[in-house]
Amino acid sequence: MVEHLLPALQLVFNPVNILIIAAGLFIGITIGAIPGLNVPMTVALLLPVTFSMHPVSGLSLLLGVYKGGTYGGSISAILINTPGAPAAAVTCLDGYPMAQQGKAGKALRASIYGSVIGEFIADLVLISIASQVAALALKFGPTEKFSLVLFALSTISVVSSRHKLKGIAAGLIGIFLHVVGSDPISGSSRFTLGIFNLFGGVPFLPLLIGLFAVSEFLIQIERKASAGKKDAVAFISERREDSYVSWKEFKENIKTILRSTLIGLGIGALPGSGSAISAFVSYGAARNSSRDPEKFGKGSLEGVFAAETGNNAVTGGALIPLLTLGIPGDAITAIMLGVFLVHGLIPGPELFTKSGNIVVAVFVVLIVANILHFVIASLGLRLFVRLISLSRSILFPTVILICVAGAFTVNSNIFDVYVAIVFGALGYLMKKFNFPVTSLLMGYILGPLLETSLVQTLILSDGSVLPIFTRPISLVFVLLTVFFILWSLLIQKKALDREEAANGT
Amino acid sequence: MKRSFFVMLLVLLSFGTLSAEGQKETEAEYPSKAIQLIVPWGAGGRTDINARMFASVAPDYLGQPMVVINKAGGASVIGGEYVAKAPPDGYTLLAITPGTNIFPPLFDQAPYGPYDFDAIGQIGSSTMAIASRPDRAWKNVDELIEYARSNPGKVTYACVALKAPQLGFLRWADAAGLEFKHVPVGNDAEAVEAALGGHVDIAMTSSVATIISHVNAGKLNALMVFSEKRDKLLPDTPTAVELGYNVVASPYTGIAGPKGLPPEVLAKLRTVFRQVMEDKKFQALMTKVGEVIDPKYGDDFYEVWRNDFEGYSEVIKKMGLKQ
Amino acid sequence: MTGLERRHVIEGFLVTLIGTVILILIPSQVNEIPGMETKMSPSFIPMLVGVSLIAVGVSFAVLSIVGRNKEKPVELEKEQLLRAVFTILLLVAYTFLFSKLGFLVTSGLFYGIFSFIFGARNLLKLFAGIVAVPVVIWFFFEIIFIIPLPHGLLY
Numbered sequence: 012m013v014e015h016l017l018p019a020l021q022l023v024f025n026p027v028n029i030l031i032i033a034a035g036l037f038i039g040i041t042i043g044a045i046p047g048l049n050v051p052m053t054v055a056l057l058l059p060v061t062f063s064m065h066p067v068s069g070l071s072l073l074l075g076v077y078k079g080g081t082y083g084g085s086i087s088a089i090l091i092n093t094p095g096a097p098a099a100a101v102t103c104l105d106g107y108p109m110a111q112q113g114k115a116g117k118a119l120r121a122s123i124y125g126s127v128i129g130e131f132i133a134d135l136v137l138i139s140i141a142s143q144v145a146a147l148a149l150k151f152g153p154t155e156k157f158s159l160v161l162f163a164l165s166t167i168s169v170v171s172s173r174h175k176l177k178g179i180a181a182g183l184i185g186i187f188l189h190v191v192g193s194d195p196i197s198g199s200s201r202f203t204l205g206i207f208n209l210f211g212g213v214p215f216l217p218l219l220i221g222l223f224a225v226s227e228f229l230i231q232i233e234r235k236a237s238a239g240k241k242d243a244v245a246f247i248s249e250r251r252e253d254s255y256v257s258w259k260e261f262k263e264n265i266k267t268i269l270r271s272t273l274i275g276l277g278i279g280a281l282p283g284s285g286s287a288i289s290a291f292v293s294y295g296a297a298r299n300s301s302r303d304p305e306k307f308g309k310g311s312l313e314g315v316f317a318a319e320t321g322n323n324a325v326t327g328g329a330l331i332p333l334l335t336l337g338i339p340g341d342a343i344t345a346i347m348l349g350v351f352l353v354h355g356l357i358p359g360p361e362l363f364t365k366s367g368n369i370v371v372a373v374f375v376v377l378i379v380a381n382i383l384h385f386v387i388a389s390l391g392l393r394l395f396v397r398l399i400s401l402s403r404s405i406l407f408p409t410v411i412l413i414c415v416a417g418a419f420t421v422n423s424n425i426f427d428v429y430v431a432i433v434f435g436a437l438g439y440l441m442k443k444f445n446f447p448v449t450s451l452l453m454g455y456i457l458g459p460l461l462e463t464s465l466v467q468t469l470i471l472s473d474g475s476v477l478p479i480f481t482r483p484i485s486l487v488f489v490l491l492t493v494f495f496i497l498w499s500l501l502i503q504k505k506a507l508d509r510e511e512a513a514n515g516t
Numbered sequence: 517m518k519r520s521f522f523v524m525l526l527v528l529l530s531f532g533t534l535s536a537e538g539q540k541e542t543e544a545e546y547p548s549k550a551i552q553l554i555v556p557w558g559a560g561g562r563t564d565i566n567a568r569m570f571a572s573v574a575p576d577y578l579g580q581p582m583v584v585i586n587k588a589g590g591a592s593v594i595g596g597e598y599v600a601k602a603p604p605d606g607y608t609l610l611a612i613t614p615g616t617n618i619f620p621p622l623f624d625q626a627p628y629g630p631y632d633f634d635a636i637g638q639i640g641s642s643t644m645a646i647a648s649r650p651d652r653a654w655k656n657v658d659e660l661i662e663y664a665r666s667n668p669g670k671v672t673y674a675c676v677a678l679k680a681p682q683l684g685f686l687r688w689a690d691a692a693g694l695e696f697k698h699v700p701v702g703n704d705a706e707a708v709e710a711a712l713g714g715h716v717d718i719a720m721t722s723s724v725a726t727i728i729s730h731v732n733a734g735k736l737n738a739l740m741v742f743s744e745k746r747d748k749l750l751p752d753t754p755t756a757v758e759l760g761y762n763v764v765a766s767p768y769t770g771i772a773g774p775k776g777l778p779p780e781v782l783a784k785l786r787t788v789f790r791q792v793m794e795d796k797k798f799q800a801l802m803t804k805v806g807e808v809i810d811p812k813y814g815d816d817f818y819e820v821w822r823n824d825f826e827g828y829s830e831v832i833k834k835m836g837l838k839q
Numbered sequence: 840m841t842g843l844e845r846r847h848v849i850e851g852f853l854v855t856l857i858g859t860v861i862l863i864l865i866p867s868q869v870n871e872i873p874g875m876e877t878k879m880s881p882s883f884i885p886m887l888v889g890v891s892l893i894a895v896g897v898s899f900a901v902l903s904i905v906g907r908n909k910e911k912p913v914e915l916e917k918e919q920l921l922r923a924v925f926t927i928l929l930l931v932a933y934t935f936l937f938s939k940l941g942f943l944v945t946s947g948l949f950y951g952i953f954s955f956i957f958g959a960r961n962l963l964k965l966f967a968g969i970v971a972v973p974v975v976i977w978f979f980f981e982i983i984f985i986i987p988l989p990h991g992l993l994y
Contacts, residue, residue, distance in 0.1 A: 055560030056984055059568060062804065152715035153699075176899045180854045180892060187861060187888045193591060196700045197875040198623060198678040201885065202868045207597060210590040210625060225930070232926050232956060233919040282709055283702070336712065337729050338705045345705075346560040352725065353804055359729025404957035405964075408950045409972050415934065416942065416976055420986045422558075422588040425938040432930050439923055443915060444850055462884050463702065469878040470699050471672065471715070585987065623872060678872070700877065836874035 019371035022067045023379060031068050032380050035075020036387050042076070043083020044395070046093045046224040046410060047417025049216055050080030051342040058346060066354035067372045071380070073350060074373070077343050078130060078380055081286055081323050082388065085122040089315075090115060090399045091244060093224045093410065097215075097456070098286035098322035100223065100449050101294045104170070105307065105314030110245050112310050115396055116254025121264075121312055122319040123388045124256060127381055129272045129320035133327025134377040136276055137334075142363075145335040148280045153467030154478045156281070158488035160461045163288055165492045166295030167454070169499040171447045178450045181441065185454020186461065188213050195459075196466050208426040217418045217430040218455065222448050224414045225435025230442060231407050244399040244406055256312070264316045267297045271320035279328020282340040283460060286325040291453050293321025299498050305506050327377070334358050334370065546606055546781050547580040553771070555611045556595025558588045562723075566639055566769045566807060567611035573798040577788045584611075592616045593626045600628035604774040606781035609636070612772040618824050619679055622832065630825045631818075633772040634782055637789040638812035638820060640802070641766035642723040644684055644742040645750065646673070647708075647731065652717055657739040657754065660718075661692060668695040674707040675720035676700070678837070681707075684742050684765035685720045687831045691761040711736065722767050724749050742766065748808070765827070770817055786814050844903050851900030858892025861885055929953075941991030946973035 022028070038057075042048045054073055061069030084096030089106035102122065109118040136144065151159070164182065171178020191202045192212030203209040248254070271293035278289040297317035298307045307314050329340035337359035339345035351358050356366050363370055398406065418431040438448050472478050479485050551574075555567045564586065571582040587595035596616040602608035610616070610633065617633055620626035646657075654660040664671045675681035677700040689696055696718075701707045704721040711719035712735060719736070721727055728749050730736040738753045742765045746755055756763045771789060773782070792798050793811040802809050812820060831837075869882045929952065936945045947969045959965045980986050 052559055052984075055558070055564070056986075058560060058565070059572075062801075149709070149713035152710070152713055176895050176902075177850075180895045180899075183888050183892050183895070184857065187885060190885050190888070193625060194881050195702055196677060197872060197877050197881050199869060199871040199875070199881040200625060201870075201881060202864065204868070207590050207593050207627060210593050210620075211588070214589060229923045229926055232953075233922050282705065332709075336709070337726070338709050342558075342560075349560065349565065355804075357725075357729045360733035360735060361729050402957075402959070404954045404959035405968060407957060408953035408968070409976075411930075411953060412946050412950055412972060412976055415930075415937065416946075416980055416988060419937075419988065420980055420984075422594070423585050423987070424587060424589050424594060425934065425989070426594075427589070428934045428937075429931070432927060432934065435930070436923075436927050458884075459702075463700070466877050466879050467699050467701070467710075470697065474878050583985075583987070677875070832874075837872055 015367040015371040018368045019375050022065075022368065022372040023071075023375045028068055028071055028376075029379065029383075031064075032071045032075045032376060033383050033387060035072040036079040036380060036384055037075075039076035039079020039081075040083040040086070040388065040391060041079075042095075043080035043099075044086040044095045045413055045417075046087055046095050047220055047414040048095075049417070049421070050076060050096060051346065052421065053080065054343050054346045058349060061350055062353055066350070066356060066369055067376065069350050069354070070347070070373055071376045073347055074376055075380055075383075077347070078323070078326050078384055079387075080343075081326050082122070082126040082319070082384065085126070085315075085319055086119065086395050089118045089122065090395065091227065091406070091410065093227045094219075097219055097452065098290050098325075099318075100219075100287060100452050101170075101290040101318040101322075102315060103223070104294070104318070104449060105309070105311045106318075108308070108310035109312070109315065110399070112253075113246055113248030113250075114253045114310070115245060115247060115399060116392070117252075117256055117312065118315050119392050119395065120254075120256045121315045123385065123392070124261070125268060125271070125316045125319035126323035127385045127388075128268055129275055129322075129324035130327055130384070131378075131381045132269075132272045133276045133279070133324040134374070134381065137327050137330055137377070138374045141331050141335050144276075144280050144331050148282075148332060149336075150484060151281055152482075153464045153471060154482050155484045155488070156283075156460065157464035157468050158479055158485040158492070159281070159284075160457050160464060162488045162492045162495065163292050163453070163457055164461070165495045166292050167450045168496055169295040169298055170291065171450050174445050174447065175503070177444075177446045181446045181448070181450040182454035185451040185456075186458040188218070188451075188455050189458030189462075196463060208424070213455075214422065214427050214430055215455075216421045217427040218434050219452070220414050220418050221431035221434025221436075222438040222452060224410065225431055226438025226442055226448065228407055228411045228414075229435060229439040231403065244401060244403050247396060247400065260312060264313055267301075267313050267316050268320045270296060270300075271317045272324045275321045275324025276328040279325035279340060280331045282332050282338045285329075285341045285456070286322040287452070287456055289325045289328075290318045290322035291449070293317045295495070295499075299495060299502065304502050330377075334362060334373075335360065337362075546778075546784060547578055549607065550581045550583050551578065551607050551609060553582055553584050553609050553611060554595050554599050555584055555586050556588060556592035556598075556616050557586070559586045562642075562807075563611050563613050563615075563769055566802075569798065569801045569807075570611075570639060570771065570792060572801070573792050573795050574788060576795070577791045591620065591625075593620050596620070597627050599772070599774055600632045602774045604634070604776040604778070604781075606773060606777055606785060608774065609785075610772045610774075612768075612770050614680055614767050614824055617772070617821065618828065622825065622828055623678065630821055632775050634775055634777045635814060635818040635821070636771040636773060636782070636785050637793070637814065638768045638770035638810065638817045639793070640807050640810045641743070641768040642725075643747040643750075644681060644720070644722050644765060644767070645724050645727060645747070645753065646685070646718050646720050646739045647711060647727045647736040648718050648739060649711060649714055650734065650737050651714075654739075655737060657759065660739055661694065664694045664696060669697055671718065672697045672699050672716040673718035673720050674699040674701045674710040674716040676703060676707070676722070679722075680765055680767045681720045681722050683828045683831055684763065686835055687763045687765065687827060688740075688742070688756050688761055690831060690834060691756075691763055708736075763827075765824070768812075768817075768820055770812070789813065844906075847903030848900045851896045851898075851903065853896070854899060855893050855896030858889045858894075858896060861889035861892065865889070926956075937991070938989050939991050941994040942988035943973050943977055944991075944993045946976065 042053045084094050084099030085102045088094040088099040088102040092107040094100045106118045167182040168175050193200045193210050274293045275289040278284045294317045298304050329344050332338045333344045339348045418428045553571050555564045557563050571584045574582045599610035617630045621630045654663050673696050699716050704726045707719040710716045731738045738750050865882050933949045950972050951969045
């Protein structure tokens with residue numbers, strides 16, 4: 012590796028390349044922050060642009076977009092309760108309440124620090140022990156994946172704090188929504204109501220746009236138009252400590268950051284999972300081990316750190332199976348695989364021996380991108396904060412226009428826009444009746460993993476569920492699941508007792 | 517205020533150019549306006565890349581731009597239906613793969629049939645292959661056949677269900693009189709992952725590209741390919757045909773239009789297609805993205821569909837996969 | 840039964856209803872492909888979801904009746920709900936017209952409507968938004984991303 016360092020540095024450190032990384036980050040953050048525009052689409056559209064570039068430059072651009080886009084979703088999540096990317100859905104839970112308390116600056120800064128640190132550590136792991144992590148990831152067969160999904164699902168009951176049953180109901184509806192379409196396992200069509208548009212399932216991005224962006228629009232429009240002059244989206248506290256993360260607060264959250272980084276790294280390294288799941292599990296884990304879990308969902312700084320670190324650490328983790336095994340972990344890395352192939356680099360065991368210079372250059376790019384990410388995001392922050400002092404009558408109509416256009420352009424299909432509206436109505440009702448929309452999203456994302464891994468397990472074991480409890484890694488996750496649920500019930504009981512004591516009854 | 521005026525002007529200008537375009541549409545010789553190439557899958561996939569490469573060169577011979585539009589959804593049926601039911605005027609074309617015109621009609625999951633399209637040409641095809649970890653009881657396909665014969669239903673293979681990989685595999689297993697256990701996975705990468713991790717015995721993938729690196733590194737043994745001829749990347753791996761099984765299945769990517777294109781339009785498109793395939797720039801682009809050009813023109817391409825549809829129909833009938 | 844309890848019972852009932860509908864629909868909506876042996880019927884997960892939803896809904900209602908549910912619901916105001924329903928109808932109309940008449944024209948119109956509902960009364964600003972916002976979005980998608988938006992009759 013050392014012998015490749017010098018040529019790699021030469022490949023990366025030229026003004027054009029640094030500019031390309033910065034451009035990628037900028038594009039990514041912008042796309043990520045705008046609900047209705049999505050990162051996989053952007054990466055796909057930039058792909059042809061990279062054909063004519065040097066492979067390192069091409070990868071720099073896409074890695075920048077990938078990192079920036081994963082982070083960018085948190086900006087709109089915090090400011091207008093509308094995640095720009097699926098991974099930021101969890102960030103809404105505490106980021107938006109913080110913004111409503113005037114602490115938008117603090118939440119946005121926490122999201123930058125969490126993202127950058129999570130990314131940085133994940134990148135270091137990728138650079139130093141990628142092949143070992145990949146070997147471990149391969150040990151996850153269908154059985155292990157099934158119990159991991161169980162574990163992730165158990166966090167639904169943790170995350171939906173006080174309305175556990177409602178959270179579970181929402182999660183179940185999410186799982187059901189994944190069922191719609193033709194089943195990839197047995198080919199049977201399910202719940203398509205004879206609509207060909209539904210044969211491929213309920214389209215994901217329109218669902219996301221509807222559930223979060225359109226429903227928030229409906230909530231916002233309820234508020235009577237005030238005749239007053241100032242009708243800003245949210246107020247920004249004048250107090251300095253509400254806009255910055257103090258050293259003390261940072262120190263208190265170091266444990267959360269490290270834990271979330273580990274979770275993100277692990278989940279990222281397993282192909283087929285992804286950043287939304289990681290953010291969700293990180294958040295659940297943080298809440299379960301927090302000193303004041305009641306604050307979660309009401310503007311907890313810890314919650315923002317957990318979600319944002321968790322989802323950005325995935326970007327480092329997901330590159331592990333991509334580079335070492337040639338197996339992409341999500342839609343974005345799948346397209347990145349294309350970039351490698353375009354330049355005659357075949358990711359997999361041979362990549363490191365055959366094109367060491369390129370691999371090391373990619374590593375250097377990752378680190379440089381981390382630093383630039385911090386700089387660009389911090390510079391952009393002031394601009395974004397200003398967005399919420401914008402008049403609601405300009406911002407929200409603009410957002411809904413972008414959402415409709417975005418829902419349409421995913422597949423150039425008008426049906427998808429109607430899907431977004433239907434889920435907007437559903438999301439609105441859910442919010443009104445205290446059903447957590449995030450749980451529904453998790454059910455929808457985890458549903459396919461749950462079903463395929465269970466079917467595969469049963470096929471391989473000739474119909475027995477025993478392997479789930481006898482295979483060591485799987486057993487660990489089963490036990491973790493049980494522990495997690497019991498622990499969260501205990502926390503809830505404590506909180507209720509305290510509340511009753513406080514009420515003096 | 518100044519800015520908004522400028523913007524207004526822009527809008528008016530775009531209105532102007534648009535209506536002018538609308539007027540000269542009729543009567544002129546084909547093609548007189550931009551041609552839409554519909555990709556029924558999301559952006560960034562293999563079909564999409566192939567289509568974009570084609571669309572970047574075709575205008576040189578068409579004299580009109582070609583716009584790629586991703587119309588995904590409904591497992592590519594939405595895009596397929598859109599083109600099948602578009603007016604056959606040559607301005608709406610389809611980037612076609614078996615995933616659109618063979619498999620959905622095969623299982624009655626599409627509002628169109630496999631032959632509701634006019635074949636323009638095949639750009640390329642990918643080589644399906646089976647591979648195993650070297651620590652299995654077999655080192656090559658002969659040993660595998662022997663082992664599977666004495667252990668019927670024990671050997672597991674992972675691949676995408678009810679598409680080219682599984683149906684191709686079943687055609688071969690049926691011809692060889694063998695029985696395997698199928699483990700359905702979502703895509704080729706997952707099949708390779710399951711085989712690398714030792715969770716299944718065989719990975720069946722629809723493209724050699726997904727295994728080549730592992731084969732070269734000695735982590736997987738490529739056992740057999742399902743193409744007509746041996747693959748350049750795997751010169752030592754036999755084809756099913758060589759071993760005496762009449763199974764050729766190579767998922768294609770090509771260009772088609774709605775059925776009933778006027779003869780002169782179809783002829784023009786087929787000519788342009790051939791010119792693009794022979795274009796040096798196009799060939800260079802395709803080599804760069806790692807795709808092998810394997811052109812088939814006009815009716816030969818139609819024959820490929822017929823072979824596929826009939827071959828797969830037979831196997832699903834035999835396996836009882838359809839009433 | 841207090842109003843609060845009644846609402847919780849209704850919520851529980853709704854969840855139970857969704858579960859029941861799923862269970863009822865399974866036979867007609869799951870079309871299995873015969874011969875695909877997968878050790879687990881494609882109806883299994885929908886069935887599991889349906890049964891669990893019923894269980895969750897019933898226990899939610901029961902817990903509310905015995906007074907173990909301390910959740911405070913969000914206030915529901917008739918006027919707010921009407922506003923939401925009206926907005927949804929507007930969005931449907933927007934989508935429909937957007938596919939028929941084209942993106943630019945309809946987006947300008949609906950930006951104006953929505954902005955007005957949100958309280959914009961400054962005509963100059965409103966007009967500037969009507970023109971500028973759709974054009975910028977259009978520019979972004981069609982020119983930068985090269986993804987066509989519907990052009991319809993009027994553009």
